[in-house]
Amino acid sequence: MTRPIKAFVDTKxxxxxxxxxxxxxxxxxxxxxxxxxxxxxxxERVFEGLRGTDGFGVLEVCEAQTLRDLGFxxxxxxxxxxxxxxxxxxxxRLQLWHTVHCNEQIDxxxxxxxxxxxxxxxxxxxGMNRLGFKPEQFKSAWSRLxxxxxxxxxxxxTHFSDADQEGGALAQLNTFKHHSQDLIGERSLANSSALxxxxxDPDITQDWVRVGIALYGGSVNHPSQRASQWSLQPVMSLxxxxxxxQDLKTGDSVGYGSTFTAPKAMxxxxxxxxxxxxxxxxxxxxxxxxxxxxxxxxxxxVSMDMLCVDLSTxxxxxxxxxxxxxxxxxxxxxxxxxxxxxxxxxxxxxLAYELMCGLANRVxxxxxxxxx
Ligand SMILES: *Cc1c(COP(=O)(O)O)cnc(C)c1O
Numbered sequence: 001m002t003r004p005i006k007a008f009v010d011t012k013x014x015x016x017x018x019x020x021x022x023x024x025x026x027x028x029x030x031x032x033x034x035x036x037x038x039x040x041x042x043x044e045r046v047f048e049g050l051r052g053t054d055g056f057g058v059l060e061v062c063e064a065q066t067l068r069d070l071g072f073x074x075x076x077x078x079x080x081x082x083x084x085x086x087x088x089x090x091x092x093r094l095q096l097w098h099t100v101h102c103n104e105q106i107d108x109x110x111x112x113x114x115x116x117x118x119x120x121x122x123x124x125x126x127g128m129n130r131l132g133f134k135p136e137q138f139k140s141a142w143s144r145l146x147x148x149x150x151x152x153x154x155x156x157x158t159h160f161s162d163a164d165q166e167g168g169a170l171a172q173l174n175t176f177k178h179h180s181q182d183l184i185g186e187r188s189l190a191n192s193s194a195l196x197x198x199x200x201d202p203d204i205t206q207d208w209v210r211v212g213i214a215l216y217g218g219s220v221n222h223p224s225q226r227a228s229q230w231s232l233q234p235v236m237s238l239x240x241x242x243x244x245x246q247d248l249k250t251g252d253s254v255g256y257g258s259t260f261t262a263p264k265a266m267x268x269x270x271x272x273x274x275x276x277x278x279x280x281x282x283x284x285x286x287x288x289x290x291x292x293x294x295x296x297x298x299x300x301x302v303s304m305d306m307l308c309v310d311l312s313t314x315x316x317x318x319x320x321x322x323x324x325x326x327x328x329x330x331x332x333x334x335x336x337x338x339x340x341x342x343x344x345x346x347x348x349x350x351l352a353y354e355l356m357c358g359l360a361n362r363v364x365x366x367x368x369x370x371x372x
Contacts, residue, residue, distance in 0.1 A: 004241035005240040005364075006365070006366055009041050009042070009045045009049075009236060011368060011369055012370040014215060014235050015370060017214060017215050018050060019052075021209070024205070025195055025209050026200070027200070027205070028205045028207055028208060028209050029054035029209070030211060031057040032212075032215055033191075033211060034058055034063060035057065035079060036357045037357075039216050039357055040356040040357040040358065041235060041356065043066045047067070047070050049235070053074075054074065054208075055208070056077070059080060061078070061090045064090075068094050076095075077097045077099065077210075078099060080099055080131060081105050081123075085108035088118075089112075092112075092114040097118070098121070099120070100122050100141070103141070117150055118151060119152055119155065120145065120151060121156070122156055123157050123158065124156065124175075124176055124180065125158075126173075127175060128160070128172070132158065135179035139183065142154060155188060157189065160189070163190070164193040168197075173189070176189065186206075188210060189206070190211075192213045192214035192215075194209075195211060213352065216236065216352075216356060217341075218342060219342045223346060227342060234340065236330070236359070238279070238329040238331060240271055240326075242270065242309070242322045242325045242327060243306075246267070246268050246308075248267070248268060249262065250263065255301045256300075256301045260299045260301075260308075266312040267311045268308045268311060269308065269325070270306055271307050272305070272306065273306070275302050275304055276305060277359070279329055280302070280344075280355065281301070282350065284347065286298065287344060289328070289344075290333050291318055291325050291327050292314070292315075293336070295337075296313055296314055297309070309327065330355065341356065
């Protein structure tokens with residue numbers, strides 16, 4: 001038997017999550033964000049489930065190339081624009097839309113030779129203070145771009161820093177509106193949380209929403225609300241098996257550092273999954289985990305290739321005969337029981353985003369096709 005760990009990508013869940021996004025923004029177009037190799041899922045693996053999208057948002061030219069190679073002909077936006085002038089050639093060749101967030105990018109454009117002028121997304125720094133033109137400089141950047149023969153169309157964008165909080169997008173929205181009001185162009189403001197917390201709000205959801213985490217089934221505002229409360233389904237499931245068991249006496253410890261000591265006689269299962277697979281080492285004893293679809297918890301430290309689970313609370317058949325039992329680290333079990341990735345992330349003091357993106361290369365994937 002090969003090592004039993006495997007990650008699954010559920011195509012039907014992706015389609016359903018995309019429909020859920022669509023319902024919240026029926027007037028707008030959806031850019032499905034597939035940066036970081038589709039948040040760790042693999043662009044090739046999510047492509048089928050995201051066929052219904054209006055466009056894609058990517059970080060790197062190679063991701064755009066992958067989408068073109070898969071046959072996608074619609075809009076693809078480089079979310080941070082080009083990193084050097086040479087990448088403008090790629091934009092021309094692959095017909096990419098690209099963000100313009102600084103004057104250097106306009107300089108490069110002004111020297112770029114292209115048969116077909118580009119569509120760009122001019123980015124305002126409305127308060128996040130990472131990328132973008134200051135609100136007071138936005139209009140002059142727009143005018144500079146508008147004068148270039150290399151430019152066909154200018155859209156206006158900004159990005160919210162606190163959209164996962166109720167009302168958290170308001171201050172930035174007002175700044176954006178105030179400093180862009182006379183400028184012509186389509187707008188792109190909302191990420192997943194801005195969209196879900198302000199559904200159908202024309203100011204926030206106009207004209208292109210840029211949605212990542214919601215498509216992959218992560219909550220947009222954990223822990224206030226869970227993914228299931230937003231009707232989002234897990235797309236990535238990480239499953240493995242129990243490869244050994246240990247019967248502990250009271251006072252026995254488990255794992256490196258002996259951080260867990262058995263308070264009573266108990267049976268533990270050893271799972272073929274560790275931090276070298278992308279399971280967070282910061283997840284302490286007590287992190288939820290499913291064995292045969294039943295909820296239990298991890299005990300002791302996560303090591304490189306293994307972690308331990310408490311079997312003592314499980315139904316008798318698994319408890320007596322645990323070897324080979326299915327373990328769900330996050331996502332759904334084969335029987336459909338769900339352990340939300342946000343819950344695991346919270347126990348590890350991180351976010352679903354980081355867990356998805358951090359899945360290790362050594363974990364094999366399987367795409368579950370949509371049976372319809
Ligand atoms: C990553 C990213 C998004 C998507 O964010 P989610 O929170 O995953 O929806 C949207 N816009 C920009 C500019 C991004 O970089």
